[in-house]
Amino acid sequence: MLRLATLFVKSGVTKIRLTGGEPTVRKGIVDIVGSLNKLRRYGLKSIGMTSNGLALHRRLPLLVENGLTHLNLSLDTLDPFKFELITRRRGHDAVLKALDMALALPLASVKLNVVVIKNLNDSEVLDFIDMTKDKPFSVRFIEFMPFTGNKWDKKKMVESSELLERIRARHPNVQRASDELNDTARSWIIPGHEGSFGFISSMSDHFCASCNRLRLTADGQVKVCLFDANEVSLRDKLRAGASDEEILETIGRAVADKQEKHAGMEDIDVVTNRPMILIGGRTRLFPLARPPSQHIHAYMIPTHALPAGTLRLYNTAAHLTHLDEHGRASMVDVSNKEATRRSATASGRIFIPKAAYHLVTSSYPLEEHSREQNTENVGVAKARRKGNALTVAQLAAIMGAKQTSTLIPLCHPLSLSKINVSLVPEVIESASGRTHSILCTATVACEGKTGVEMEALTAVSVGLLTVWDMLKAVAGKDMEIGGIMVTDKSGGRSGDFHR
Known part of the structure; x- marks a missing residue:
């Protein structure tokens, strides 16, 4: 992970975000953040983390001391009973405790991620907005997205435009805020509120043209888009002893295959695309933030311009020695080998x-x-x-x-x-x-x-x-x-x- 992070940073990445599953259960997470912090000499500017907050408060001071600069907490409800229903565990108080601790520490940014689902938690949107009146953090309302295992249904999605109208009905003075370069959220402020809020409209108003994120999964696969089932293995390259130049070439090919935009809601692949818990949290493991002159969209090449099969770097059944040509289990024949x-x-x-x-x-x-x-x-x-x-x-x-x-x-x-x-x-x-x-x-x-x-x-x-x-x-x-x-x-x- 550290080798790949070094290559990404040397190639222009300025922000790394650790997600999961849940990154705080990773053994040595504090030391990992400290090791990533050493990459600042190559141009790294910030280290972020997305966490469910259940066990974060014990580690957060050390994480910040070791270089953590940005924190996103996932909290989909302010109701402790509904929290247990959604997450299948207790811990609502622990998340709020982590939020309060984060606001007391010298973090550059603290955000609360809320995935909005109709008839489950959409009635709480204004309650989350009220939290930002006296606390300097940003609430980000995320549209429900389709992944294997999350029981995706278009009817459960609430469009960001609808949520904004609800907020505007109570706060008619709401104002559009300036967004960071390549930010995935559309930010808003309410005069008199210490905090802010925003929308990640992945489904109703995608931000593909400005997206410059790359995701590296826990098992070493690069995903150039959450909605693209295709993955390119860097793990196999590492294990085969590839040089840094060969790994960078593989990354470049993956980026070149990034599509102009993801499919519409009706056509997104929810069968072969891995669920979020196996990809890297609700956001990303390595968000790629290049300088303005190196935006990823500059590397987009029409698919037909690439040689066929260039990016398919997977192991297939034909290479598994314990399967025959028909995919059936077969013991390897070692009769011709020498002892x-x-x-x-x-x-x-x-x-x-x-x-x-x-x-x-x-x-x-x-x-x-x-x-x-x-x-x-x-x-x-x-x-x-x-x-x-x-x-x-x-x-x-x-x-x-x-x-x-x-x-x-x-x-x-x-x-x-x-x-x-x-x-x-x-x-x-x-x-x-x-x-x-x-x-x-x-x-x-x-x-x-x-x-x-x-x-x-x-x-x-x-x-x-x-x-x-x-x-x-x-x-x-x-x-x-x-x-x-x-x-x-x-x-x-x-x-x-x-x-």
């Missing part, structure tokens, strides 16, 4: 609460089990009766590696010559606090015709699941498994690999 020494190492981590960590790292009582109920809680007693958690998990991981071909349908049975598994308790210190975890690492080797990456991954997965089972009486629903990946590989035609 060579192969090795793979994988790792993963389970995050556990502090109490479970101390239980795992404390000495194990060998006797007097009958007195445990009097001195310890029932959960601890149950966990200890299962034996040494890490030893059991280590054995389970070894067994899992040996059973990989039974568990994963198209894996070849292999005669493994080595399985080493370690489980190491670790305390991780970060800007957001202290977390307790157990790192599982597995190295598997064989003399065979195919690699042992799957065996290493299976060992780690089974080992971590066993830790979960051993500690569930104490840790319950507070555990989280993640970060399972191959870290090293040697042998085979594809050569050695180190992450």
